[in-house]
Amino acid sequence: MENKIVKIKSSLKGILGQVIKYLVFALADLIALLISKGILSKLYSKNGYKSFSDFISKILDIIDKPAPVLIMFGLNLLILFLLILEIIFLFKILALFLEINNNITVNFGNNRITSRNYTFPLTINNDDNILNKIVEVNIEQNVFDLIFNTGDMYIEYLSTDKDDAKTRSLSIKHLMKPMVEKEKLI
Numbered sequence: 001m002e003n004k005i006v007k008i009k010s011s012l013k014g015i016l017g018q019v020i021k022y023l024v025f026a027l028a029d030l031i032a033l034l035i036s037k038g039i040l041s042k043l044y045s046k047n048g049y050k051s052f053s054d055f056i057s058k059i060l061d062i063i064d065k066p067a068p069v070l071i072m073f074g075l076n077l078l079i080l081f082l083l084i085l086e087i088i089f090l091f092k093i094l095a096l097f098l099e100i101n102n103n104i105t106v107n108f109g110n111n112r113i114t115s116r117n118y119t120f121p122l123t124i125n126n127d128d129n130i131l132n133k134i135v136e137v138n139i140e141q142n143v144f145d146l147i148f149n150t151g152d153m154y155i156e157y158l159s160t161d162k163d164d165a166k167t168r169s170l171s172i173k174h175l176m177k178p179m180v181e182k183e184k185l186i
Contacts, residue, residue: 003109006184008153010102014174017144018096026089033082040075096174098122104155104172106131106185113157115170129168133158137185139178151178155185 104115113131118124134157141151152173159168175181 005109006106008104008106008172008175008181008184010100010172010174011176012100013148013176014150015096015100017142017148017150018174019093020148021142021144022089022093022096026086026093029082029085029089033079033086036075036079036082040079099173102172102174104170106134113155113170115172117172127170129157130159130161131157132160132165134185135167137182139182141178149177151175153178153181 098118102115102117104113106113108131111131113129115127116124117127134155136154136156138154138156139151140154145151152171153175154169154171156167156169159166
């Protein structure tokens with residue numbers, strides 16, 4: 001390992017498990033949203049309301065028909081909540097694509113470790129440190145990561161200078177075949 005250089009990169013295939021997880025949740029949310037909207041439409045027509053604005057204008061009619069109005073109001077709040085969840089899931093999927101270009105370069109010959117991470121909104125973090133010894137390499141995988149053989153890697157290493165020694169850590173997410181990448185470092 002004297003002059004060995006190891007490059008570890010995130011990949012498009014590495015985010016596949018996370019994208020599918022968020023798409024499954026977004027699809028379930030969309031189904032719940034459509035069911036809620038269907039129930040709400042039936043309640044509108046059953047109680048003589050033609051639209052949401054008609055419902056709002058007659059919300060003060062709560063004394064005559066309290067149960068249907070409260071149910072429809074609750075369903076409107078549920079639909080709003082589900083729409084917000086849908087936006088959050090789509091935002092998380094888009095944020096995943098920013099992490100594709102993250103990489104770590106370990107140069108055993110020059111005793112350097114360099115990482116380059118892209119975060120939202122369009123921020124680039126470069127970290128370059130002295131590497132004396134890799135202390136620990138951890139792989140983290142959830143169920144979707146295990147299915148697609150992807151995962152996240154956490155590297156802990158010792159960095160010393162003339163005054164003191166520090167244990168530092170780096171992480172890289174969305175690796176394809178993280179166990180193979182781990183073997184390159186150990």
